[in-house]
Amino acid sequence: MSERQVGRRPIGKAVLIAGPTASGKSALALELAFSAGGVVINADSMQVYRDLRVITARPTRDEEAQVPHRLYGHVDAAVNFSAGAWVSDATKVLDEVRAEGRLPIVIGGTGLYFKALTAGLSVVPPIPAEVREGVRARLERNGVEALHAELARHDPRAAERLNLRDRTRIARALEVIEATGRSLLDWHHEGQPPLLPKGGFRAVFLAPERDELYARIDARFDAMLRAGALEEVEQLAARSLDPLLPAMKAHGVPALIRHLRGELSLEEAATIGRADTRHYAKRQFTWFRHQLPEFEWVKPTEARGWLTAATHGAREPD
Known part of the structure; x- marks a missing residue:
C-alpha cells in the first residue's frame, strides 16, 4: 500500500478520534487517512516519547509509511513534556x-489534549529548574504526605x-504556587483559546463493551x-532518569523496571x-x-459508518 496522493484543496472540519486504550483507534485513523488523504496527528501523551514505541503501542513503521503520521516519538524521555508543549506542536x-x-485526523486517548484543542488550555509560566528540583528533593526526602501538608499551607484550595x-x-x-505566587487553580481560569473552534471539528469516542x-x-x-517491550524498558531504565518524569510512569514501565531489579517476577510485573x-x-x-460532551460515543463496530457520515462533505467546495 502506498501513500495516497491528494490535491491541494481547502479542508473543512478536522476529525477527532478518541477512546480508551486498545479500542481500535489507530486502525480506524489509518483507514480514514488512507481513504480521505488525511494526516494522522497523535494526541496520546505517552506516544510522543521516542523511547517508548513498543510499550505504548505506537503505530508500526509500516503503518507510518502508509500515510503521514505526526507528533509520534518526537520527544526524548528525559523531557517533562506538557499539554502546553503539545498544543504548541499541534498548532504548527x-x-x-x-x-x-x-484532512487533519487527531487521534489519542489523552483527554487534556483534546480539551485543549476544543476548549483551550490554561497557561502556566515555565517553572524554574531550581524550584522544580527543590520540590522533588523534598518529595523524595520527606514523602508525599509531608509535601501535601506543605501544599495545604500555601494553597489550601488546590490541596x-x-x-x-x-x-x-x-x-x-x-x-x-512557589514559582508564581498564584494557585494552579487561578491559572486554569486564564488560558489560550481553543485550536479548533466550535463547529470546526467532528469528534467520536470509541466505546467498546468493558469486558471485551x-x-x-x-x-x-x-x-x-x-x-520487545521488556528490552525497551531495560534501555530506558539504563538511563537512570527521574522516576517522576512522565515517560517513566507509562503503563507497564514501573512494574517492568521492578522486574529488572529482581523485585518482581515477569508474570507479576505483567499482571x-x-x-x-x-x-x-x-x-x-x-x-x-x-469533560468532553461534544464527542459522540459509538461502538467500534459502528465507527466506519460514523466516519462515512462525518466526513461526507468535509472538504469545502472549490
Whole structure:
C-alpha cells in the first residue's frame, strides 16, 4: 500500500478520534487517512516519547509509511513534556496539514489534549529548574504526605482537590504556587483559546463493551512483551532518569523496571501492567463523559459508518 496522493484543496472540519486504550483507534485513523488523504496527528501523551514505541503501542513503521503520521516519538524521555508543549506542536502541525490541503485526523486517548484543542488550555509560566528540583528533593526526602501538608499551607484550595497519594499533581501544584505566587487553580481560569473552534471539528469516542476491552488490553500487553517491550524498558531504565518524569510512569514501565531489579517476577510485573492499563481505561471513560460532551460515543463496530457520515462533505467546495 502506498501513500495516497491528494490535491491541494481547502479542508473543512478536522476529525477527532478518541477512546480508551486498545479500542481500535489507530486502525480506524489509518483507514480514514488512507481513504480521505488525511494526516494522522497523535494526541496520546505517552506516544510522543521516542523511547517508548513498543510499550505504548505506537503505530508500526509500516503503518507510518502508509500515510503521514505526526507528533509520534518526537520527544526524548528525559523531557517533562506538557499539554502546553503539545498544543504548541499541534498548532504548527495543523497549520501545515491545512496548507497541504489534507484532512487533519487527531487521534489519542489523552483527554487534556483534546480539551485543549476544543476548549483551550490554561497557561502556566515555565517553572524554574531550581524550584522544580527543590520540590522533588523534598518529595523524595520527606514523602508525599509531608509535601501535601506543605501544599495545604500555601494553597489550601488546590490541596483539598488532590488525592493524598498523587505525587505528581501535588508536586506540580506546589511548584506553581512557589514559582508564581498564584494557585494552579487561578491559572486554569486564564488560558489560550481553543485550536479548533466550535463547529470546526467532528469528534467520536470509541466505546467498546468493558469486558471485551479489558480482554483486548490484556492480550495486547502480552503481545507487547513478545514484541520487545521488556528490552525497551531495560534501555530506558539504563538511563537512570527521574522516576517522576512522565515517560517513566507509562503503563507497564514501573512494574517492568521492578522486574529488572529482581523485585518482581515477569508474570507479576505483567499482571500489574495489565491492571494499571485497565484502570486507566476506566478513567478515560469517566473523563471524556464528563469533560468532553461534544464527542459522540459509538461502538467500534459502528465507527466506519460514523466516519462515512462525518466526513461526507468535509472538504469545502472549490
